[in-house]
Amino acid sequence: MAIAKNEQKSGERELNYMAGFGNEFQSEALVGALPVGQNNPQVCPYNLYAEQLSGTSFTMPRRQNMRSWLYRIRPSVTSARFVPSARINPERFGTHSEQDEVECNQLRWRPMPLPEHTTDFVSGLQTICGAGSPERKEGYAIHMYSANTSMQDSSFSDADGDMLIVPEQGVLRITTEFGILEVPPGEVCVVQCGIRFSVALPDGVARGYILEVFGSHFTLPDLGPVGANGLAAARDFQTPEAWYEDREVDFVVMHKLGGRVFESVQPFSPFNVAAWHGNYAPCKYDLAKFCPVNTVSFDHADPSIFTVLTCPSPWPGGVTADFVVFPPRWTVAEHSFRPPYFHRNVMSEFMGLIRGTYEAKQDGFLPGGASLHVCMTPHGPDTATFESGTTKDSHKPERLPADTLAFMFEVNYIPRVKKSALESNYLDKSYQECWAGLKSHFANSEGAGSNGKLTH
Template identity: 35%
Template sequence: SKFDVDDPYEYGAGLNNYHESESIPGTNPIGCIQPQRVKGTLYHDRLTGSSFTINRKDNKQVHIYRTLPCVSMNDYKEWQPESGKLDLGLARLNFTPSAYNWPAASVDKEATFLTGLKLLAGVGHPALKKGMAYYLFAVGKDMPDNQVFISSDGDLLIAPQRGSIDVKTELGPLRVRASEFAVIPRGIRFHVSLVGGPANGWVVETFMNHFELPELGILGSSGLASPRDFLVPRLQPYTPGPDTQIINKYCGNLFSTTYKGTIFNIIAWHGTYFPYKYDMGRFNAMGSISYDHADPSIFTRVTLCPGTFDSFFGGILSRLLESLAPKMPSPTLATPSAPIA
C-alpha cells in the first residue's frame, strides 16, 4: 500500500518463524535458554501462548531477558477510568437475529485507545477459552506515557480504519496505519499513541486459539497472504523510566497494578510468540475467471479455528460472464461481521 505516514521502525519478516531481537548485541544466550547468570545480570522470563506438550508446529512461547522480572509489581485492584465506567464484559450483551450496520465511531478528543474501546458484539467467555469479541475504537489522544494495557483474555487484532497509531509492545514497536492490521498476543503489554491526529478502527479479540494463515490446498504453494509479508518488531535501546501502571483485562473486567520502573525493559528475546503486523495491500487475491462469485472465504488473510476468518475486500477487479453479486443480505447459519477499512 501507499502510505502518507512513514514507518520509522525496523522489523523481522515471517509469520510462524523463530524470531529473536537484542538491543544490546550478544545478550541472547547461545546454546542455553536459562543460564545460571544471564549476561548483564538480567532476569529470564518466559511467556507461553500454548500448552508445553502441544505439537511443535503449534507451540507458542517467547523467552525474555529483562532488567526486572515481570512479577515486580503490586497486587491487582479493580480499575475504572476517571472519565466514566468502561464495561468490556460480554454479560451485558443482548442477542438478536436482526442485522445491524454501524457507522464509524465518533472520536472523543479525550479518549485514549483504552477508554475509547466500545464493545460491539461477542459470544462465549474467556474463562472457558471459547468465543470472541468485536470492538470499535476511537482515539483522540495518547495513552499516558507510564500506562500500558494487557489482555489476559485473548489475542487482539487491531485494524485502524482512519489514521495511524504507534503500538509500543514489550517486544518492540509497531506503526499501524489504515490498510494495515496488527495482532497483539494474549499476555503482551503495550502502549498506544497517535501519529499525526485522531484514529479510529476496530478490534477482534479471540478467546480461543491464535490467528493463523489458512491452508492453501489446491491453490498450491503461494497466494493469498504470504508469510514473508508479516512483520515482527525489533527492540529499541532500553531507557530507564518511571513506574508503570498496568491495566489488565481479565475475564472482561479491568484491573490495575503498578510495576517497578518501565515495563519496556526487555534487552533481548527469542521465540515463536510475538506481535506482528500486515499490510493488506500485499494480499494476493484469488477468484473466478469464468462465472459466478467465490465465497468471501477466498479472501482470507488470517484464520482462527474452528471457523473465523478475517477477509480482505478492495483492490479487486472481477471480469465474469453473466454474473453479478449485488449487495443484499442472505440467510446464513454463520455470523458475519464485515468491518470496512
C-alpha cells in the same frame, strides 16, 4: 530464522522489522544480550532477568507450541497488587456476553465521532458484541476504538485472547515488550494474549476496529487446491526487532482477565526487554500485499477466498473466527450477478470499511461504520446495487476502485450485542430500508424473464 528486514522512518527513530509469520525469531537491542546455548543461565548477559512467555500449554505438539524467552532489566512480577481498574467503563467495554442482548435484525452503525474529551486507546474502547467465554477460552468479542491522545506511562495486556487491530483513521504507534510497530490505516496488527503494549497517536487521533479471540491464536489459512501461493503470504508479515527503555517511573499496567480490566503500578517501564527469541511475538501486515483469487468464468465466489487470517475452533475443522478482506481487484464473471449475492449464513458477519465504498452497499455504509448480520439473518446487496448488477453488461471486465477497502470478521458463535451499542445514537435505525425497494420481477414460463433476464 528470518533475516529479511523492512525499515521505515517513524519520528526520529528508525523501525526495523523481521519478515515471516510464526517464525522462530531472535533479536537483540544490545549485542550479546541473548544467552548462547541455553535459555536460562545462572547469570544472564548484562545481568538481565530471563522470563518465558507461553502462548500455549507446555505439552502442545511442537508444530503448535508457541513461546518466547524475554531478557529484561527487571522482571514483570515486580509490581503492586492488581485492583479493578477505574479507567474502564464496564457498561461500555468488557466481555460479559450473558448480560448482553441477542438481536436477529440486521444492524448497522454510522461512524463514531472522534472524542471531545481526552481519550486514549484503552479508554476509547467500546465493545459491540461477543459470544463464548474467556474463562473457558472459547469465543470472541468485537470492539471499536476512538481516541485523541497517546497512552502515557501506561500499558494494556489481554489475558483473555489475541487482539487483531484494524485501523481506519490515524496511525497507531504500538510499543510492545518485543519492540515497536507502526500501523497505519490499510495495515493490521496482531498482539497476542498476555503481551503488554502501549498505543501512541502520531496523527493526534485514531479510530478503528478490533477482533478479540479467546483460547486459540490467529494463523494463516490452508490453501488447499489454490496451491502454494496466493492470499496472504507468510513473508509479508513483519515482527519488530527488540527495543527497550530503562526508565524508572510509576507505570500503570492494565490487565484484562475474565472479561474485566484490572490495574497495578510498577516502578519501571515494562518495555525493558533488551533481547528475545521465540515464535510468540506481535506482528503486522499490509493489506495491499494480499493476493486475491477470484472466479474467471461465472458466478460470484464465496467470501472465504478473501481470508487473511483464521482462528481455529476447539473442534476439528471448525473456526472461531475468520478475518476477511475485500481489496481492489478485477471482476470478470460472465452472465453473472457480480456483487455479493443474497444469503443466510450459519456464521455471523461483522463488516467494517477502512476507505471508499463497499460494492454491495453504495450508500449508508461509511468508513468507520459497521454492520452486523447474525446467524441465518438474510442480507445482501441493497436495491440500487441489485438493479445495477442485473442490468449492466456482464461481458465487460470491471475494476473495483483502487481507493476502496472493506473487511469482515466472520464468527461462529452467535453474538450477543452490548446494550450500549444497541442504545447508541449512531445505530442506523433505517438500515432495513435499503432493501425496501426490492420488488418482484417474477414472470411465468410464457412471459419475458423466463430466460434469466429481469423484467423492469
